[in-house]
Amino acid sequence: MQRIGVFVCHCGTNIAATVDVKAVAEALSHEQGVVISQDYQYMCSESGQDLIKNAVKEHKLTGVVVCSCSPRMHENTFRKAAASAGLNPYLVEIANIREQCSWIHKDIASATDKAIILGKAAVAKVNLNTPLTAGESPVVKRALVIGGGIAGIQTALDIAEAGFDVDIVEKEPTIGGKMAQIDKTFPTLDCAACILTPKMVEAAQNEHITIHSFSEVSAVKGFVGNFTVTIKKKARFVDETKCTGCGLCTEKCPMKKVPNEFNMGLDNRTAVYIPFAQAVPKVATIDPNYCLMLKNGKCGVCSKVCSVGAIDYKQTDKFIEQKYGAIVVATGFNPIKLDKYDEFAYSYCPDVVTSLELERLMNAAGPNGGTLLRPSDKTHPHTIVFVQCVGSRCDDSKGKQYCSKICCMYTAKHAMLIREKYPDTEVYVFYIDVRTPGKNFDEFYRRAVEQYNVHYIKGMVGKVSPKADGKIDVQASDLLSNEQLHINADMVVLATAIEPDKSARPLATMLTTQMDTNDFFTEAHPKLRPVESATAGIFLSGACQGPKDIPETVAQASAAAAKAIGLLCKNSITCNPCVAHSNELMCNGCSACEKVCPYGAITYQDKEFRMPDRTTAIRRVASVNPAVCQGCGACTVACPSGAMDLNGFSNSQIMAEVDAICK
Amino acid sequence: MQVNENFEPVIVAFCCNWCSYAGADLSGTNRLNYPANVKIIRVPCSCRVNPMFILRAFQKGADGVIICGCHPGDCHYTSGNYFTRRRITLLYSMLDFLGIERNRTRLEWVSAAEGAKFADVMNQFTEDVRKLGKNRRLEDLRCRKQ
Known part of the structure; x- marks a missing residue:
């Protein structure tokens, strides 16, 4: 005979505001096997847990149902509480009456009815729960x-x-x-x-x-x-163990027209390359798309100059x-591709760059050795326009809905660095909002505006059009003064959204x-x-x-x-004991379960069975390795004879829940 | 067909623990409404849902059954939802053969991040079942509560 305890949580007013918890406790007290049904302010609190522990001892409970928040939240808390009172933790079930009831519904009557039904389903399930013991599996260190x-x-x-x-x-x-x-x-x-x-x-x-x-x-x-x-x-076609990173091969390689990814394609590298001077490991790599030896079988300069013989064209x-x-x-992350943003002229105007490209243009190890020059004619830009939220906070399918978070700050940084190094340059920043939450972030942004006189303009850039004289016309709106602006810029920098x-x-x-x-x-x-x-x-x-x-x-x-x-x-670590198990007396060894198991946890054994006529017979039956089984339950449905079942989510338990809900 | 405005369908939702149950929790955390007719049963994976459970629900008087799992390719157990998809397809043809309305059973993919989708799906499904009216063909009158 089952002795089940039901505990209904108010969760302050989170549950109690829309669910009549007393009525739930009262209704569930009449369910099969229930010997005690209580409600309490906060079941997850120490005193709430003590309520469970004392009830387990006092009423010799064989099962516990907690009507509270999602089991994803506190299932473990209540299982531990039950275990400390000597009840097997897997005899505890949660009825989710917060996330899936009180927070969803506004009507008290229907929410209470639903909470009662969810509670009844949990009681029906716990009536069929069996004690489970978790196994252990070793941890690779x-x-x-x-x-x-x-x-x-x-x-x-x-x-x-x-x-x-x-x-x-x-x-x-x-x-x-x-x-x-x-x-x-x-x-x-x-x-x-x-x-x-x-x-x-x-x-x-x-x-x-x-x-x-x-x-x-x-x-x-x-x-x-x-x-x-x-x-x-x-295959990098270079033996990592031999290469010393001397860089001689990169100097001698005749194929010098490969876009340099590290510099965002702003200059070229050779087909055999080391990405940058401080690369770790400092080992050369051959790019098979450009290497003349790998493409045409003619060249081999790098292997001739390599003093340690590290080049290996046959590497796989x-x-x-x-x-x-x-x-x-x-x-x-990566910056998003800008091919959908034709209004910014990024694809055909070399002087429209992304922020990451600007980083390389300003970097001492970058294509211009740290001097900021326009990519098109290598002249010094005098007017630079920054466009924020390119692809971020977009409602349409072109960009991303989220805020990329870092752009406001790095744009302020770029603007400040440019004004610091080239005081004759005018810098404009077009923004929707400036978002600077973070330690010393807002102070930083204010320095850009107040100390470095960066022109921050609230508004979006509508169109960027390169002109015949090499300048770029930036058409934008100033939302605060409600004016249309045209800025004659030398460079445009796009604060590109980032994506995984x-x-x-x-x-x-x-x-x-x-x-x-x-x-x-x-x-x-x-x-x-x-x-x-x-x-x-x-x-x-x-x-x-x-x-x-x-x-x-x-x-x-x-x-x-x-x-x-x-x-x-x-x-x-303790394994999940909710794993599949096969009833050998029912199993006919058909292999249906083995075929659907994603983990290969099911094997077959020939076992001796005693038949009703006192003879013995050898039959092939399935057996589940509990250490490998992850408990998905695919096999339980595949089994035609109903021999396979899942601990914690057995056929009878789920059917009992279905019955309780449909009643 | 006459639509009974006062008819409140009984709807059973099977949700996989990793995606859809978490998605349902998220719609609760975000306070997104859907009808109280929907009652959720947690299963480890949508592939744990035996078509027998669905038939059992109809037999016991459910008016609609919905199965929610991870999106194809995102199954926590790698391949479980593919089995679900095939099994439900087979179940559909059986239900068609029996003359049971297709809209009473639904399979949906809801990820753990799709709280809004979960609420939308449940609202839509409840409306669809409400339009169909009471499930009379599969309900076993002997199971009905007196």
Whole structure:
């Protein structure tokens, strides 16, 4: 005979305002097996939990139903409370009467009716719950960081600091990411390279860190604590172990007309190249799309000049397999493509540049050695117009709905740097709003306006038209004075929206993590678990989760590292006991379940069975490996004989819920 | 067909734990309204929903059943929602054969970030079922509460 306790939470007024909690408690007290039904202000509070603990002991409860917030919120809290009173934690069920009832409905009568029905369904389910014991699975003490920008580097350094081995997988030939391309950082105006490159070197020299540059993750198997990852090391046609990074090959390479990605295509590099002087690892890479030897089989200059014989034209992609306990995603961002923004003349006017291109134009290691010159005629620009929110905060399908967050600040930085270095230059900034929340951010922006006399104009730029004399006509509206403006500019800089890297989507599929509609990774809880994904063992670092500036990225990177370290410190983790199991007496060994199992958790065994006529027979039956099963339940539906069932979500439990709702 | 304005359909929603249940929570957190007719049953994955559960709901008097899962390609268990899609397609042809209105059963993909979509889908589905009226063909009168 079941002895069930029902506890209805008011959640302050969150539930009690739209659901008559006393009526719910009263209605549920008449349900089958219920021996006690109470309501309380805050069930998740210490005294609320004590209520459960005392009731378990006093009434010798065999099941508990808590009508409260979502189980995604407090299921664990109440399970722990029950466990501490000696009740198996899997005999606790939650009826979600907050997120899925009181917050949705305004009418008290219908919300109360619904809450009662949800409570009845939970009671019907808990009547059929069985005690479950969680198994344990070992944790591989090694972490994988996907992406080698500042987020990935910081995460790897922090995990290595705790004494665990970390691998960084970076798809480019060098780590460093976007921060390596940036000239100065806001709001301190310190040099990005000066603070980033020491970290890159530190990562390379750390005995616990292995860097797989020019590599991609191609397959992920397994689960928390025990992932098996296949890493594709793309052929760079240079032996990494031999190359010293002397750069002689890049000097001698005859193919010098390759757009330089690192400088945003503003100058050219050679077919064999090292992305930039401080690259880590400092190893040359041959671009097979341009290399004359790889394309036509004629050249071979680099292999002749290489004194250590590192050039290997026959190199192929290599695949390595490695086991990891935790995975941190740090795939970062990219500026969006501007091909849909013809009004800004970006595609055909070289003097209309994006902000990241301006970073390179102003960088001492950039195409002009740090002197700001117009890309078209290499003259000094005297009037520069900045356009904010290009592709950000767009209602139409052209751009992104979200605010890219960093543009207001870097535009203020650019404007200030230009005014500082070239006081004869007039700088105009067109904005919708200036958003500067952050430590010392608003002070920074005000300095740009007050001290550096940057002309901030509220309004959007309608059209950018290059003129025959090389100047650019910028047509815009000033919303505050309600005037149409024409500015005769020399350069236009577009503060381009940022979007997640293209590699993020296929990676999310491999990792079985969730993404939002913009392809940013979704965190497990927006406030309480911001660096974890909903998939156990996968953590999020940096701009792959949402637009972020450098300090926020570093903070999140360290937070993700802390979470990963917390996992790696454990020798074993408790598994989910809600796994499938097969009733061998009913199983006919048809293999239907094995075919649908995504984890290969089901195997077949020949077992001896005693038949009714006292003879024995050997039959082939399915058996589930509980350590591998993740509990999706695909097999339970595939099974034609009904032998396969899922702990915690059994056929009879779900049917009991259906019955309770339909009654 | 006569539409009964006072008819309140019973709707069972099966939501996968990782996407749609979280999406339903999000629509609650954002205070987006949908009718109280919808009652949600949490399942680990949409592929846990046996077509038998859907038929059971109709037998017991449900007027509409909706199954929500992760978008194709985003399944937490890699491939579960593909099985769901095939099974529901088969179920549709069986329901068509039995003469049960197609609009009483629906399969929708709702991600954890789509709280607004969840509310929209539930509003729309409830209206569709309301128009169809009471499920008389599949309800087992012996199961009806006296």
